[in-house]
Amino acid sequence: MKIYIFNPDTDMALAHNEAHYMAPSSIRGMEHDLALLPIWYARCDTAVLAPSAYNARYLQAMQQLFRLPVRLVTEPELASLPDAELEPWGWNPAFRKRMLAAGVGEERLWTQERIALYRECSSRAYALAVSDGFEKRVDSVQICGRHILVDGAKLKGDPIPKEIADSPDGYLFKSVWSSSGKGLRWCLHGFTEADRAWCLREVEVHKSVILEPIYKKVGDFAMEFFIDEAGKVSFCGYSHFVTDWKGAYQGNLLEPDEEVERWILQYVPQETLVAVRRNLQSMLEKLYGGKYTGHLGVDMMVCPDQGGYPYAIHPHVEVNLRMTMGMVARVFYNRFVACGSKGIFRVDGFRTNEALQELHTQNSKEGPLVLEAGKIVSGYLPLVPVTPQSRSLAYVKIEKVG
Structure with missing residues (x-):
């Protein structure tokens, strides 16, 4: 078991x-x-x-x-x-x-x-090899994205290369170990002494930080994979998710993989999407095969005005080497949502139990659950018990399309 x-x-x-x-x-x-x-x-x-x-x-x-x-x-x-x-x-x-x-x-x-x-x-430092792999393997397709490893020696001077310093939307530093919008230092108005102090603290503990430009985006998605004991990487589906302006996870859209693909293909040709997935699977097998067995998700973005293209895929924003909320949402949709329905999966934290109870009561009234053959057609469902002590809640809201 x-x-x-x-x-x-x-x-x-x-x-x-x-x-x-x-x-x-x-x-x-x-x-x-x-x-x-x-x-x-x-x-x-x-x-x-x-x-x-x-x-x-x-x-x-x-x-x-x-x-x-x-x-x-x-x-x-x-x-x-x-x-x-x-x-x-x-x-x-x-x-x-x-x-x-x-x-x-x-x-x-x-x-x-x-x-x-x-x-x-x-670590984010280990995953830099994904960035290097895309730069070497994928040609003539609409991709973007860059990451740089910054150590203590670079921080003593000016650690920002000109091509990143000139980024119109600024740049950010990322801690080597963190995810889901955590461990980020946003530099929207240049590199300040406070930014340097933050980086030096990170370097003191983890030896380096990651530097990258801030990219405008039209949306976030991820490719979800599983690595078996033989090191074989299998594609498990897409995660179409939502973040706040600081990159913190807010929820997943519950929709079929085909609809996620249609959304992506509004912006880039199919050859780009196919090349990204094919090359990513190859790189993941090389990097993690034989070292890790289990689920992983690779976060991506669709970005406007990159490299002369109207839109491009940033195919290596983050590698999450574990189970992910995106994979939970994908499995939930496939198993429990009726064909012709879609919705949103959310995980919210609340300051008080009263605030959680208020949202739960409102959602329950506005969206009574409708099931057909054990699948959700529409309505609200808390995915965990709502108790007098709860301060966190995972839930879905589903609606019938058309």
Whole structure:
């Protein structure tokens, strides 16, 4: 049996790289509130790790509406399931320590050496090879995007090359380990001493930072992949998502892959999209095959006015070497949304439980759930239980098209 575990602090834990790392209270609250999220992407005859009580009642209610052949497992039960395979959102030293404390045997966990390799492969610095690969492999197609590694020596002088300094929309620095709009330093008005101080702090801990131009965009999307134990990379579908102006994730559009492709092909020819996907799969196999097994997502953008083209694809904004919200949305749409319907998948945090309850009540009134043959035609559905303590909520809103 496979046990799915939602541990959204994994990127932050990798950055700290300490077994005793503890995430901020807001992230710990999110992990608790969204513990059941994996029921929507877990495979048949598996389990999800979550506290009982509210979660058990919610799972029972959902199993009356949908085909969800999963069971609930609590942390004290882990030690009594010696044959179960763990499937966390992502691996890190703190998660390994937590599982050991729960009585999980060493043989069921990634070794410290494997986690160290995974951490290296998860860094933005390691993923720079994707940028290099596109520059060398893809010719005469509409792509853009550049990343530069900046170390402490470069920061002592002027670390901004002229071609980036002249970027009309500014540039930004990225921490080596972070994702989902975190660890970013936006430089909209030149390189200030405060920017230099931020970079120096990052370099002191992680030896370098990533520098890139700020690109205007018409939208975000991702290609989702899976790497098997033989190192083979398989394409799992598209993620069409929304971010705020700082790059923080806000939600996913729930729509078929064909519709995402139609949206992209408004801006670039099919040969560009095919070349990006083909070359990306090849590079991912070379970079990560034999080093990582599991899901990964590569974030991309459609950008206007690049390299003489009216539009271009930025094919390597971010590589997320773990399960992603985009993959959750893709699986959810394919499994649970009726043909001819579409919608949005969101994960929101709230300052108070009262604010969450207000949104939940409003959505429930405005969008009563309509099902046909176990699939959603329209309406609102919280994907986790709404409790008197909840401060985070994952949910979908679906509407029938036409």
